[in-house]
Amino acid sequence: xxxxxxxxxxxxxxxxxxxxxxxxxxxxxxxxxxxxxxxxxxxxxxxxxxxxxxxxxxxxxxxxxxxxxxxxxxxxxxxxxxxxxxxxxxxxxxxxxxxxxxxxxxxxxxxxxxxxxxxxxxxxxxxxxxxxxxxxxxxxxxxxxxxxxxxxxxxxxxxxxxxxxxxxxxxxxxxxxxxxxxxxxxxxxxxxxxxxx
Amino acid sequence: xxxxxxxxxxxxxxxxxxxxxxxxxxxxxxxxxxxxxxxxxxxxxxxxxxxxxxxxxxxxxxxxxxxxxxxxxxxxxxxxxxxxxxxxxxxxxxxxxxxxxxxxxxxxxxxxxxxxxxxxxxxxxxxxxxxxxxxxxxxxxxxxxxxxxxxxxxxxxxxxxxxxxxxxxxxxxxxxxxxxxxxxxxxxxxxxxxxxxxxxxxxxxxxxxxxxxxxxxxxxxxxxxxxxxxxxxxxxxxxxxxxxxxxxxxxxxxxxxxxxxxxxxxxxxxxxxxxxxxxxxxxxxxxxxxxxxxxxxxxxxxx
Numbered sequence: 001x002x003x004x005x006x007x008x009x010x011x012x013x014x015x016x017x018x019x020x021x022x023x024x025x026x027x028x029x030x031x032x033x034x035x036x037x038x039x040x041x042x043x044x045x046x047x048x049x050x051x052x053x054x055x056x057x058x059x060x061x062x063x064x065x066x067x068x069x070x071x072x073x074x075x076x077x078x079x080x081x082x083x084x085x086x087x088x089x090x091x092x093x094x095x096x097x098x099x100x101x102x103x104x105x106x107x108x109x110x111x112x113x114x115x116x117x118x119x120x121x122x123x124x125x126x127x128x129x130x131x132x133x134x135x136x137x138x139x140x141x142x143x144x145x146x147x148x149x150x151x152x153x154x155x156x157x158x159x160x161x162x163x164x165x166x167x168x169x170x171x172x173x174x175x176x177x178x179x180x181x182x183x184x185x186x187x188x189x190x191x192x193x194x195x196x197x
Numbered sequence: 198x199x200x201x202x203x204x205x206x207x208x209x210x211x212x213x214x215x216x217x218x219x220x221x222x223x224x225x226x227x228x229x230x231x232x233x234x235x236x237x238x239x240x241x242x243x244x245x246x247x248x249x250x251x252x253x254x255x256x257x258x259x260x261x262x263x264x265x266x267x268x269x270x271x272x273x274x275x276x277x278x279x280x281x282x283x284x285x286x287x288x289x290x291x292x293x294x295x296x297x298x299x300x301x302x303x304x305x306x307x308x309x310x311x312x313x314x315x316x317x318x319x320x321x322x323x324x325x326x327x328x329x330x331x332x333x334x335x336x337x338x339x340x341x342x343x344x345x346x347x348x349x350x351x352x353x354x355x356x357x358x359x360x361x362x363x364x365x366x367x368x369x370x371x372x373x374x375x376x377x378x379x380x381x382x383x384x385x386x387x388x389x390x391x392x393x394x395x396x397x398x399x400x401x402x403x404x405x406x407x408x409x410x411x412x413x414x415x416x417x418x419x420x421x422x423x424x425x426x427x428x429x430x431x432x433x434x435x436x437x438x439x440x441x442x443x444x445x446x447x448x449x450x451x452x453x454x455x456x457x458x459x460x461x462x463x464x465x466x467x468x469x470x471x472x473x474x475x476x477x478x479x480x481x482x483x484x485x486x487x488x489x490x491x492x493x494x495x496x497x498x499x500x
Contacts, residue, residue, distance in 0.1 A: 027328070067246075068299045069325035074244050080326050121294055124246030124325075129254050130272035131279040135246060137294060155291055161279040163272040 026167045027078040034084035036094040037177050056103040056195035059112030061143055063091055064119045073176065076125045076132055077167045081176075083123075091120060094180050101188025103195070113195050115144040121155075123179075125172070132164035132172070134179040140187060145194065154190070158182035223390050224490070225448040226368075226441065230389060236317035237368065238341040241306045242348045243299045244327045247290045248360075248422070249352035250282035285408045286353060292419035298426065299323065302349040305430045309437040310345065316441065318345060329380040336371050336382055343368050343389060347437070351426060357410035358403035360422060362429035364394040366437055392440045393491035396432050397469075398425040401498035413500055421500045432494050436482070439475075440492060451484050469495050 065087065073081040084090040095118060096105050106112050123136040136158045142150040158179035165171055255274040258267040303323050310318040319341070324331070327348065336344055350363040368390040369382050381387055400421070403410050414422040451472050458470040471483030471493060480496040 029328075029330075068243075068323075072326040074246065075326055075328055078328060080328050080331070082326070122246035126245060126249060128252060128279065129275045130268075131252075131275050133279060133283060135283070135290075137247075137290075139294075155294060157287060157291070159283050159287075161276055161283055163276050 026169075029080040029082055030169055030172055031082045032073075032084050032090075032176060033173055034086060034090045034093065036090070036097055036180060037174075055113075056192050057106045057112045057114075058098065058103045058191055059106055059109045059115045060092075060095055060118065061109070061115050062117040063088075063095060064117070065091060066119050066121055067123060073134070074124045074126065076172060077127045077164060079167050079172075081125050081172055095184075098184055098188055098191070101184050102192045103188055109144070113145065114142060114191060116191075117141040117143055123176075125176070127164055130163055131161055132167075132175060133159065133161040134175045135159045136176075136179045136183060138183055138187075140190075142194070151194070156183045156187050158184075223386075223388050224392060225443045225445045226390055227445055231315045233317060233342055235341055236319040237343045237345050238320045238322075238335075238339045239306070239310060239318050239345045239347065240322050240324060240332075240335060241303050242324045242327045242346070243302050243350070244325060244348070245350065246325075248286065248293060248298075249350065250279070250286045251352055251355045252278040252282050253355055282353075282407070285357065285411050289353070289411050289415040289419060289422055292415045293422060296419070296423060296426065298349070298351060298430075299325075301427075301430050302347075302433075305434045306347045306437065309434045310347075310441075313438060313441055316345070329383055332369075332383055333379045336369060337379065339371060342371050344371070349433075351429070353411070353414075354397075355407075356403065356405070357400075357407040357414065359397050359399040360414065360425040360429070361398075362396040362426065362433065364396075364433050364437065365391065366394070366440060367391045390441070393489060394433065394436050394440065394494070395491050396429040396436075396494045396496070398428060398496045399498040401500045403498075424499065428496065432480070436492065436494060452486070457483075469493060 070087055071083055073083065075081065099105050109115055117140070119139045119141075121137045121139055123134075125132065125134050127133070138156050139153055140156060141153040144150065158181065160175045160178040160182070162171070162175055252275060255271040255278075257271045257274070258264065261267045303321070307318075307321055310316055320339075332346065346365070346367045346369065348365045348367075352361050352363070353359075354361060367383075367388050369388055371382075373379050373382055374387050377384065377387065385391060400410055400413060414425075451474055454472045456470055456472055469483060469485070471485040473481060474484055474492065475482040480494055482492060482494045485491055485493050
């Protein structure tokens, strides 16, 4: 007979036994990876790959980090969660991955159908009981469209709540990436819609 | 002292039981304790990006005596509740996105502490990341003999029928007490002073549906929520001053006074029963000693 146990469930079990004595949550500071994995909420891949047909070219004019403390996302179950050392590169790298959501990011304004400015308003993590949550909010200002009027600036929010198994690197990283992915999914859909009108 | 909310942690009530509820020596400063050479450095924190939500704990593991299955079910129920709360809070958070709680908290703290000239507050700093290690490092680095930490938290109640602002004011020694590791300076019993303050602004005639309540807080560009937060911070200003100014004999006198029960206000099924510190037209300031030892300023419902 073979039993397949989710390792996270096993960890939760061990924690439930041990936590009253010592606590087994990792509380050492976590520095997020500077590479962004968009897989957690990746949209229709076929549609996203069909970039050439859609030719929705987007130029990211400015990316402004407006957070009160850009070095941190806060503390999760006693564990500081920090942004990567090269914060600017990290954020650019995240939003370049809009490529995965059916648009083509271009460096040249003149070749772009839509030009946007992104402000990162907040990015924070919190936890309660056995849960952990990440919230990221950006405001997108549409600066220029080749045809038609610019829509009003719009807020995009990515929020992910999940079980805090052991406060580990991977699960926190996945949660933050998942919150970004939700933003990209909605922003990508709006940009594709703008391109097609 | 690192912002583990008392009501979320089993430790402070247990510690209080062991120590005895009447003996709380670090809830007021004696005239001798007030004087200090070189002033006190101040650190203010707001360790959140937006208004927090609250959920009830599932508690199945506690009822069933623990175990793997109960813990897994607890976790699953709590995540479901957290997801719902997060989705309900979205319109309010969006409406408050330009509300700069962080700056207002800093301004409130500075205004309150500088008016207490004997406190000799100096070198104000602000952080979003609060941990025992960071705090301890700050104590190592400071030129002051003591530091003042003022931590703010703002949140929605579980049913979204109230907005609460929680403040912890603490004074810690730079000197490490003997027998402790450096973070032991932040252990509640080693603090020179500590006071939990809880400002509660209930919503009038709340619905039993959380989503309906949050719509009211969020309406008109979060008019009611802004009013609640502004009022809470304005109250924080005078309560911080009042609590730090209180002498031990005043504290003892309040603790000996008769409890009153403000049963007309039920929030999250809690009845606020405590000793009256001050009564205002629109609010009552109570000392609650159970389950947490804190000051609670309970406002009349708004909206």
